[in-house]
Amino acid sequence: MVKIKVGTATCGNAAGAQKTLEKLETLIQGQSDISLSQTGCIGLCYREPIIELEINGTKFLYGDVDETNAEKIYKTHIKDNKPITELLINQSNQHYSFEKQNRIVLKNAGVINPEIIEEYIAVGGYEGLKKALQITKEEVIATVKDSGLRGRGGAGFSTGMKWEFAKNSVNDKKYVICNADEGDPGAFMDRSVLEGDPHSVIEGMMICGYAIGANEGYIYCRAEYPLAIARLKNAIAQAEKKGIVGKNIFGSTFCFDIHIKEGAGAFVCGEETALMGSIEGKRGMPRLRPPFPAVSGLWAKPTNINNVETLASVGWILSNGACAYNKIGTEKSKGTKVFALAGKIKNGGLVEVEMGIPLKEVIFGIGGGIKNDKKFKAVQMGGPSGGCIPASLIDTPVDYESITATGAIVGSGGMVVLDEDSCMVDVARYFVNFTQTESCGKCTFCRIGTKRMLEILTRITEGKGVEEDIDSLIDLANKVKDSSLCGLGQTAPNPILTTIKYFKDEYIAHIRDKKCPAGVCKELITFNITDACIGCTACKKACPTKAISGEVKKLHVIDQSLCVKCGACYNTCKFKAITK
């Protein structure tokens, strides 16, 4: 018996998994001993498209399976029983990569077919909900509290306490909202969970609904995730058909309905009060808290909002008990956290690790280190709200308190790795540009403060910075932090403050020496051809402005007045003869 699973999450599809799937479909047509199915993202995004081959119980994980390789695997491995080692995801490497992980939230991603509810049930799905319905609401909340689970959306507030507040609000109508507006660039774990294991989120929402006394839930998902939305819709429809979502669930008196609301492209809608405004059909602008959503939330009713990863952990906690979860992690940060590894890293993808693991283990152990073996410079954590942790702090344990102490935040779990070719001033400018564009404009400090900070940073990257700029930035940053209305503004200065804290010399190099040490800021770099030039003319051909002259086999020169600093020559030269 041969089973083939193709990973068809967004990353897989972007790499061509649909074509692989079609190819395999044609190949195995009419053969009853070979089954083919789809699954979510296994997390090894850098090797997509990935397929898992199971032959008489032995599993083989293949990477880079395009149509050609799919045919090769079919002919050589399935038919002739000869595994193709060069395509196999290195067994020892794979062990190394998974050994350090503990998969709770991602346990089913890449394992089950997310479009078939029976597969979720077969691996123990909805057991947590069943268990919850057999105990009292208070006991459910106590279990979640005891587990130590904290909100995975960024703030890290105790989930059990949040539920308790919502439960204690007296009202005949309450709501549960799943925040699936994963807007932080560089974070894609929620997408992966929604695409690979949508039922785990539904189960979490229902347990929450039962505990706080709500009978209606909304999943607010960003429109940029069409596949996640489709899988969720399908999952809800299947759960309704099975009587798991709807009336009198598992023979109890508990009833629960779930709706999906698609976002329309606004980063600020990840903030809970803005998100609720958006569900109500308004502009998604945050409002002052209190009142907190637990008292007055969606349509002024008590509401509990949790993020995807938080809700996806709840079913496991109810099934396995608070103790099982509580014993994982550090004293204050319990359980596991999913991180999205991206940027200049070898093995980009999703990893789920126990809280407290050193940063080094994640980046160099699981992530395999830096691409092209360049020098590790910093890791950006927590997206636009987070900060950059420098190489010197690589031993920092990954938990809420330790990461916050560095000036960054765990946040939603994006880890963008930066190497020696990344300019820290440019990175700060990038994030402030992001928050400035996404600021809703309601409060002055965020609206104008981010604008002024962006102007200063832009000026510095263009070589027009002045000595006082660093102090002005710090001053403005602290004011924006203290005076903004919502989390977007309050955290927007973090990328600036951390880069100034750890990479002040780079700022100074830009301002005083008019140099960009990483060679990123265009206005501050000059391309030159050195004696290493053999006169191959490749750069001359690549130059779009005809700024390079020289004869064959003779040293070439760049006319600086014509050079637009596009870097085409630098990227083309095979002899490292061009410097910047």
Next chain:
Amino acid sequence: MHYINPITIAKQCTCQNQTDIEKFEKLGEILSMYKDEPGSLINSLYVAQTIFGYLPDKVIKFVASRLNEPVIKVFGVATFYSYFSRFPRGKYTIKVCLGTACYVRGGKTLLEKVKKELGISIGETTPDGLYTLEIVRCVGACALAPVVVVNNDTHRRVKSNQIPEILQSYISEVSNEN
């Protein structure tokens, strides 16, 4: 809950070939389902944009009157969210990802290349109505960075010299249709 999803209906319609009167008829028909549903404004605008391709004044006014909402509120929502466009869009929307991972892996260079190839800036549409250029902040395919999304196709690990080829593949698609 088993309700017909109006967005699905809108997606099924062959709107491009219809006259304005037919489009308004279709929109009115769908909006009548939304009339008493609280919080349906964003969905209504989704439908309107799917039918008309963008949200000109006349469409905003029409939605406002049908939903019994002030025009200013509808206008406010339509201009708040980046998904909604006040101007006609091209047949192909090219979204260059400038999420962090794509940015540090050269997204900015790709954007410059697309701008140069098409001769348009962000938010603009080519005179022939084929391409609209947009930037997007992360599509969640960070491990395949940098990515460029054209309508529903995600192109991964794009290098700037591949841009002409990618754009060309859609032009060929159009000429094949004709």
